[in-house]
Structure formats: structure tokens, C-alpha cells
Amino acid sequence: AVHMVVELPADSQTPGRYQMRAIVLTADLPAAQRTSVVAPPQEADGAADEGFNTVKQDPLAGLPPESTNETAEPDQTQAEAVARPGTEFPGREQWGSSEVVNTWMRWVRGCNPRLNDLYAKLIVESVLYYSYKFGIDHRLAFAMIKYESDFDPRCRSHAGAMGLTQLMPGTARSLGVSDPWDVQQNITGGLKYLAEQLYTYEERSNYEQTILGLACYNAGPNAVKRAGGVPNIRETQRYVRNVADLFLEFWENAMP
16 A cells, blocks of 8 residues: 655646655554554543553645545544643653754754854754644644744845745734744744635645645635635735645654
8 A cells, every 4th residue: 555745736827636646655654654644632441542642743644635625524534643732841851852952953054054053053943842832733834834934033025024924014913923034923923824824724734725825824714714724815825835835744764
């Protein structure tokens, strides 16, 4: 048996179709994933799925070979394992070792060489910490910030979006962010907002949840609802495709 990994098409005019990126032999998967790449949130008897922590790290899996944003329904035989926002602060051993922090520091400084070690470490540790707390994959968070600000804490858009995660003033206030230029506050607010958008579509496949959540982050949840999927906005389609591609690259290259 095999599992397939798919991607958004290069042609932005046909966002409802997807292209296959890879075929993974079932025998090459960890034992916890061999029955299904997407694990159910719980067993029939109510017990938690033992493979949850491994499977939830692959939100690009589970999309049928051909589907559309507007009409796809959740597969009842492959119910999603979606983490809920954390309510307690995790210990460091749970969200990132020194090796993990150093790996991501090198990558972040490659994106923005102007960052000194202090800023790079603060950014990386904040992304790892709050990704864990809000229950999202930190690799998706890093990919999102890359295309929001290229890891420039002073980035400001022509529309007035601020900082690493490009928070608009009203969004920042609604998230309790008093200073959007503060690195930790900005990352906290941005990842909390991303998590909220992802959980809106937790009944969809992991892949659809990811692209629709990203579309909401870029274009706004109302625009996605009106479109019934990724809006026909060139900027949004390019953004979703770029972030999803980078996330997939992290996953394929086993970034920690």
C-alpha cells in the first residue's frame, strides 16, 4: 500500500485541483502510521490514539488525489487528529532542545542575516514555545513568518500590518497584543490567530485545514467563507502555495 502527498497547482487559476508530489510506501512509514497516515482523535472505545503525537505533525496528508476547496467533505473513515490550544505552559523539554533551537536559528539567520544571535534566539524560542502551546506545527509557523516578514521584526506593510507575523492594529488589539513591535508579543498574537483559523476547519482533511487556515490568515476569514475556499485573489493564492510548499519542504527534509 502507498500514501500520496499532494500540493497546490502551479496554475493559480485552477485552485480546486491538486498535483501529486510524492508516493510513500507504507512499509517506509513508522508503525503508528501504517494503517492510516491520518489518525482518528480517539478509538471507538474512547481511548486516545497512541500514534497521535506522531501523526499530527503531518497536516499535508489525507487529501484525496482529486478534490476541490468548495465541495470537499471530511472523510468519516479518516477523522482528523487536531491538537487543541494548550491551557498550561509546557516545559522546555517538550518544545525544543538546544539542538532544535540552534538548527532553526541557523535557518532564520539565513533568511535575515541582519539578525544578531540574541534576536534570532528570541524569535526561534518564541515560535517553538507558542506553537507548542497553541497546538500547531512549528514548521508551519516558521514557513508562515518567512512569507509574512522574512523574519524582519521591524517589517511594516503598506496596509499597516506590523512585525514578524504582520498583525493589523485591530487584530492585534483583539488578541491582547499591546505592543505589536515586541517580538514575543507579536509572535504570540500571530500564532494564536493562526491557530484560531486552523481550528475553524478542523473537520476538514489535514491538507484542506492547512490551506484554508492560511487563506484566512492572509485574506481574512470572511473572504474565505464567501469564496467557499481559497479566494480567487492572486496574492492569497500565491501566499498559500508558497507557505504550503515551504512547510512540505521542511517535512520532507525532516527539519526538527
